[in-house]
Amino acid sequence: MNGAALRGVSVAGRAAPVALLAALPGLVFTAGYDHLAYGVGLLAGVVLAGLLIAPRLAEATAPTIASAVRENFGAVAALVASVLIAIVALPLLVADFALVGIVFERGLGIAPVFAVLGMLALVLLLGLMRNARTLAVLSAIAWLLLAASILVPLVLIAFAVEGGATVPVTAYGLLMQDLQGIEETLIERGLVDFDTFSAHAAPFIRLIERDVFALVITLALGVAALPHLASTLAQSRDPAAARFTGAWTALFVMLLLISGPALAVYAKHAIYSAIANDTPLASLPHWLDAPLAAGVARVHGTSLYLFEQVVWAAQAGSQTAATVADALSAGASGSQWQSLDPDVQQVMFAAAAQHIVDPQAGSAWDVYRGTVLPAAAAAAGNDGAILTQSGLVIEPLGFLLIVAGLTGFPAAVTGLMALAFATAALALSASIVRSVANIVPDRAGSRAQTLGGIFSGLAVSAIAAGVAVFVTMDLVTLVVSALAIAAAGLFPTLALGLAWRRATAVGVIAAMIAGAGVTGYYMAGTQFFPANFYTTWSPLSNASEYAIEEFETLIVEAREAETEEERAQASAALEDLARGSATRAGLANWAGIDSASSGIFGALAGLLTLIVVSLVTPSRRRRAQ
Amino acid sequence: MNSFLGADVIEIGLGFLLVAGALVLLAGAMGIVVAPSGVDLFPLFGVIGTALVFAAGVLLVASGRTRRAIAQHPERRHALRSTRLTIVALLLVAALAIGLFLSPGPFNLVRVGGFPMGYYFAAQGALVALVILAFWWAARQNRIDVEEQGP
Numbered sequence: 076m077n078g079a080a081l082r083g084v085s086v087a088g089r090a091a092p093v094a095l096l097a098a099l100p101g102l103v104f105t106a107g108y109d110h111l112a113y114g115v116g117l118l119a120g121v122v123l124a125g126l127l128i129a130p131r132l133a134e135a136t137a138p139t140i141a142s143a144v145r146e147n148f149g150a151v152a153a154l155v156a157s158v159l160i161a162i163v164a165l166p167l168l169v170a171d172f173a174l175v176g177i178v179f180e181r182g183l184g185i186a187p188v189f190a191v192l193g194m195l196a197l198v199l200l201l202g203l204m205r206n207a208r209t210l211a212v213l214s215a216i217a218w219l220l221l222a223a224s225i226l227v228p229l230v231l232i233a234f235a236v237e238g239g240a241t242v243p244v245t246a247y248g249l250l251m252q253d254l255q256g257i258e259e260t261l262i263e264r265g266l267v268d269f270d271t272f273s274a275h276a277a278p279f280i281r282l283i284e285r286d287v288f289a290l291v292i293t294l295a296l297g298v299a300a301l302p303h304l305a306s307t308l309a310q311s312r313d314p315a316a317a318r319f320t321g322a323w324t325a326l327f328v329m330l331l332l333i334s335g336p337a338l339a340v341y342a343k344h345a346i347y348s349a350i351a352n353d354t355p356l357a358s359l360p361h362w363l364d365a366p367l368a369a370g371v372a373r374v375h376g377t378s379l380y381l382f383e384q385v386v387w388a389a390q391a392g393s394q395t396a397a398t399v400a401d402a403l404s405a406g407a408s409g410s411q412w413q414s415l416d417p418d419v420q421q422v423m424f425a426a427a428a429q430h431i432v433d434p435q436a437g438s439a440w441d442v443y444r445g446t447v448l449p450a451a452a453a454a455a456g457n458d459g460a461i462l463t464q465s466g467l468v469i470e471p472l473g474f475l476l477i478v479a480g481l482t483g484f485p486a487a488v489t490g491l492m493a494l495a496f497a498t499a500a501l502a503l504s505a506s507i508v509r510s511v512a513n514i515v516p517d518r519a520g521s522r523a524q525t526l527g528g529i530f531s532g533l534a535v536s537a538i539a540a541g542v543a544v545f546v547t548m549d550l551v552t553l554v555v556s557a558l559a560i561a562a563a564g565l566f567p568t569l570a571l572g573l574a575w576r577r578a579t580a581v582g583v584i585a586a587m588i589a590g591a592g593v594t595g596y597y598m599a600g601t602q603f604f605p606a607n608f609y610t611t612w613s614p615l616s617n618a619s620e621y622a623i624e625e626f627e628t629l630i631v632e633a634r635e636a637e638t639e640e641e642r643a644q645a646s647a648a649l650e651d652l653a654r655g656s657a658t659r660a661g662l663a664n665w666a667g668i669d670s671a672s673s674g675i676f677g678a679l680a681g682l683l684t685l686i687v688v689s690l691v692t693p694s695r696r697r698r699a700q
Numbered sequence: 701m702n703s704f705l706g707a708d709v710i711e712i713g714l715g716f717l718l719v720a721g722a723l724v725l726l727a728g729a730m731g732i733v734v735a736p737s738g739v740d741l742f743p744l745f746g747v748i749g750t751a752l753v754f755a756a757g758v759l760l761v762a763s764g765r766t767r768r769a770i771a772q773h774p775e776r777r778h779a780l781r782s783t784r785l786t787i788v789a790l791l792l793v794a795a796l797a798i799g800l801f802l803s804p805g806p807f808n809l810v811r812v813g814g815f816p817m818g819y820y821f822a823a824q825g826a827l828v829a830l831v832i833l834a835f836w837w838a839a840r841q842n843r844i845d846v847e848e849q850g851p
């Protein structure tokens with residue numbers, strides 16, 4: 076291995092957002108082919124970062140985005156770029172901190188506050204240290220741990236399934252053929268719900284083609300423009316070396332990205348086999364124990380974790396099932412509780428109250444399995460009380476716990492995964508904080524951190540840590556949104572602005588503002604004022620005639636409401652309809668593109684603005700030839 | 701270099717022919733142009749095929765124009781060769797990450813080692829190809845840099 080390969084391992088350990096890497100097997104499990112787009116988009120982004128952008132940064136005095144933009148376009152452009160870097164860094168850091176919080180809380184029972192605070196201290200130490208060598212070594216270790224955390228379970232499960240040693244990453248084709256057979260059996264026997272089920276290899280069922288297109292572009296351009304990635308690749312200050320480091324990085328990231336989907340297929344085969352074999356809910360497979368206990372998998376909307384939360388609420392003084400909702404309102408448990416059938420809520424609350432009075436009668440597990448699960452199954456119309464596809468909901472991180480259970484060594488594998496994600500999140504966060512600290516120029520040209528840089532790094536990471544403790548947002552959406560802003564705001568400037576000699580400072584500034592503005596507007600519009608957004612852009616929406624009719628009925632209802640309360644109700648329903656939900660697309664959209672994937676609009680707007688404004692403003696840029 | 705029928709002229713001409721062909725295919729599919737005796741070639745090529753013909757045409761035109769520009773401005777050889785390589789590499793990245801991903805249908809009819817081939821490309825094939833492309837791109841650009849910086 077040469078130097079570029081070693082540097083590649085180190086960059087690969089912090090190239091991709093850890094929350095996305097951790098979620099990848101679970102995402103591919105949920106949507107099969109469509110979610111393979113995450114892997115393809117990420118890798119294309121790493122290739123672009125290494126070959127298109129890093130060589131440009133390597134030519135600047137300091138290999139950072141702010142420095143390259145300042146030298147080519149002046150201080151104002153650099154300031155705008157710096158603000159964008161901070162905006163992109165914040166949600167990425169929040170996702171990292173939150174991931175570590177979840178891993179430590181659900182895996183080891185440590186309160187997320189302590190995990191996040193410990194992580195914050197380490198991130199600041201590593202990110203603001205002058206010497207980058209420690210971080211580079213840590214990142215290489217992070218890659219090795221990530222690879223181990225995917226490959227060890229993969230080899231163990233493949234060994235159990237195939238009854239011998241194989242190369243699981245290429246050998247799972249035959250298993251996929253088998254999986255297809257199981258899926259057909261499930262469909263024939265009516266055991267699947269087509270709202271949530273799609274055959275694993277069938278393309279464009281969970282996402283439409285246009286959305287996949289937008290997602291791949293957003294991920295690719297966003298990863299390419301990640302503030303820390305290109306500058307880490309360019310650290311050698313030599314464009315030729317930066318290119319080869321980029322290629323090696325792509326190789327090592329690729330190894331992670333092709334192993335994740337393999338893991339998804341092995342575990343999906345086991346899960347669907349259990350469903351096809353009519354597994355009774357009374358004797359759930361052992362690999363569902365840990366995810367149900369951690370609340371990252373649910374059977375008919377319930378989990379042991381949720382039950383224990385209800386017990387806690389009852390102990391804290393909730394007298395009826397209705398008041399439990401208030402006690403649980405913070406966090407994900409509240410919405411899970413509220414989506415339960417009222418009958419199930421009653422049964423769960425009664426069982427919790429009984430469990431407090433008489434804890435000797437059975438463990439929480441026994442009560443959950445014996446009382447709560449049958450009631451939930453009955454409410455869902457699952458009379459046979461067997462495991463069904465629609466009844467079993469698995470979150471991406473819960474999927475990893477199932478994987479760990481399938482290996483036969485759940486504790487060891489869970490520990491390995493937790494260690495790998497925590498290390499990788501630490502390496503990535505420290506790199507991001509370093510890139511934020513680097514936005515402030517150092518006058519003497521030394522590579523020491525400036526006071527302003529240290530302050531920016533401190534501020535951004537402290538805010539991120541604070542938000543991470545409370546964030547309930549889906550981490551994948553959070554990360555993709557950050558990438559969308561990077562794609563929209565930074566990519567046009569980095570890819571075209573630095574390469575095109577006619578690009579002007581005004582053009583670059585306008586491009587950054589327009590790009591980030593369009594994507595920011597789309598995200599805010601579709602999330603916070605969706606009804607208004609739809610009314611403004613209704614010709615561009617892909618809403619069905621039925622949905623439009625419903626929307627117009629609600630508008631009339633809101634207008635003609637007699638009391639304030641009725642009006643508020645109708646308006647709320649209007650916003651919900653326009654916003655959409657996890658399972659139903661809203662009306663507020665352009666051509667049906669998901670708000671997280673809206674980087675495509677911003678990037679397009681940014682590129683066009685850059686070209687047009689640069690052509691109409693006088694070229695003042697003089698580059699040394 | 702200024703011969704009447706140089707490589708640049710052939711490339712540009714052929715490129716325009718391909719672009720025009722793709723546009724005619726598209727126009728036929730949209731019903732703007734009525735093909736003689738009901739011959740509709742669009743289904744044969746499909747969206748992806750038509751896009752590929754179009755991209756190949758654009759590429760040929762760009763290549764021919766770069767060739768001509770290099771002949772006319774030898775001092776800009778380095779920049780022009782780099783730009784051409786970047787455009788080709790970006791098109792290949794797009795073809796692998798987007799084109800291949802959006803058209804698994806025809807490939808899925810074939811199975812490779814149990815995998816439906818379209819699925820295999822999306823899960824592994826395209827990713828491996830992207831990495832090979834990255835190494836090729838790096839080596840090629842570095843060679844251009846060395847060749848053009850030499851005396």
